[in-house]
Amino acid sequence: MISKNQDDSFKVLWDNTTYKAITYYNEGKYNEALALAKLSIDIAKKIYGRESTKVAISMNNLSLIYDAQGKFEEAEYLSIESLKIWKNQLGPDDPNIATSLNNLAGIYVSRGKYKEAESLYERSLEIKQKVFGENHVEIATSYNNLADLYRLEKKYNEAESLYNKAIEIFEKTKNNKNPDIGSSFNNLAEILKIKGQYDEALKLYKKAFEIWKTSYGPDHPDIATAINNIAGIYYLEGNYAEAEKLYKEVLKIDEKIYGQNHHYNAMTFNNIALVKEGMGQYEDAEKYFKEAIEISQNTLGKTHPSLVIYLNNVAGLYRAKERYKEAEFYFKRGLLVLEKAFGTSSPDVAMALLNLAEMYDSIGRVEEAKRFSESAKSIYKKAFKNS
Structure with a gap:
């Protein structure tokens, strides 16, 4: 008792x-x-x-x-x-x-x-x-979360609209330094990056970084996210040395927080691999891509959609180096994951089929190229009809 x-x-x-x-x-x-x-x-x-x-x-x-x-x-x-x-x-x-x-x-x-x-x-x-009611910080947070999901689903216009709504509410309610407005700036920057508006995206990423740094200090997951995203813009602009430096900083923060076997580390290894590939350091790139795949499989499983990014990237590297059997293996693995995750009629599956079709066409496997290309077109037609 x-x-x-x-x-x-x-x-x-x-x-x-x-x-x-x-x-x-x-x-x-x-x-x-x-x-x-x-x-x-x-x-x-x-x-x-x-x-x-x-x-x-x-x-x-x-x-x-x-x-x-x-x-x-x-x-x-x-x-x-x-x-x-x-x-x-x-x-x-x-x-x-x-x-x-x-x-x-x-x-x-x-x-x-x-x-x-x-x-x-x-x-x-x-x-x-x-x-x-409508003008409350909780509503802004919900808009931000839903916008994140739309961004992942490639519904970019809907996502951008909700991020702007969230920012407007944060500013109206005098929550300009709330970490969640940092998320809205960061994620709106993601949309601008996709649209090729790199300068505007970089400004918003840096805004998010400053808000999160004030809120959390230097060794926090959101700080790693902000640095990662700034590095991504440098990579896209061809500033590989600066991008690599920042990605390695991200890796240090993430390993400190999560340890060495976490799916965030897989993302960073993938990003370093892309930088190495851009610099022509192909052996290093292959090593980092393989590390990303291994960590992703260990943490998220062999059928998670995120794995496809790493599978396609290493396949692209092998294709560029004319190692076609290895490229085919990884492209096909990516296709199977997407079919399992989203069904055989998904536009993502169509894109995976086109990757294989383009490779087959480039190496003279014309019939296979035609078959995969026709399958992709059929999926796109259905998707367009239903939209």
């Missing part, structure tokens, strides 16, 4: 462990956060009961940490359990439900489940609009 004094002590302990876990999470210190988040669940169950909202909070926090570490199955399970508790305790339209839906959507994005994520983000936004 727990006495009142013990009960009060445990409540204080839960408050403290929860606060410290979130502080460590925000600082990118995930191992320290993990231990405290697990402890806070145990304390909450003991003091408040297994179905209490405190347990839901603690589960949600642990879910966020697992997501950041790339442990998506564990993150998804905890997020769903947390959501069940919130719904049972508070009903369907509570702001905490919106937060929980938003977090689960983020996990689905990490796992490449974009349709499920979109539905949850939209439901989260709907709840927040009912509770807060």
Whole structure:
């Protein structure tokens, strides 16, 4: 039996462990956060009961940490359990439900489940609009998250519109230094980069960097993101030496935060490989591409859509060096991953078919080139008809 004094002590302990876990999470210190988040669940169950909202909070926090570490199955399970508790305790339209839906959507994005994520983000936004109205920082954050998803789905106009809406709300509500406006600047810059507007993109990336540096200090995941994106512009402009220097800085920050086997490191190895390829250092490029593939497979699995970027890049390198068998192997692996992730009628699959068609055409395998090219055209026609 727990006495009142013990009960009060445990409540204080839960408050403290929860606060410290979130502080460590925000600082990118995930191992320290993990231990405290697990402890806070145990304390909450003991003091408040297994179905209490405190347990839901603690589960949600642990879910966020697992997501950041790339442990998506564990993150998804905890997020769903947390959501069940919130719904049972508070009903369907509570702001905490919106937060929980938003977090689960983020996990689905990490796992490449974009349709499920979109539905949850939209439901989260709907709840927040009912509770807060339109001009609130929570609405801006939701617009930002939904825009991120549209960007991943290549719906660039919709994404750009929502990023601008988010920035407008942040500025109206005097949240100019909020880290989330940094996200909006950063992600709007991504759209401008895709459109080839590099100077404007670079300005926004640097704005995001300054906001995040003020908020978080030098060794934080968002700082790594900002440096990575600035490096990307230098790469596109052909400033390879500066790009390589910055990418290696990113790798140091990420290895400090996540360790050496994390999918963010795969992205950075891929980026360094592209720089090496641009500099004509092909053996180094091959080594870094292979490292990216290995880490991505180990952390996200062999069928995650993100893997395709690395498979296609190493295939492109082999094609350029006339190592066609190896190029074909990696292009085909990328095609299989895309078919499994998005179905055989996806425009991404069509692009993968065209990659193979172009290579076959260049080496005189005309019939195969024609077959793959026709398949791609058929997919594009259907997609255009349905849009």
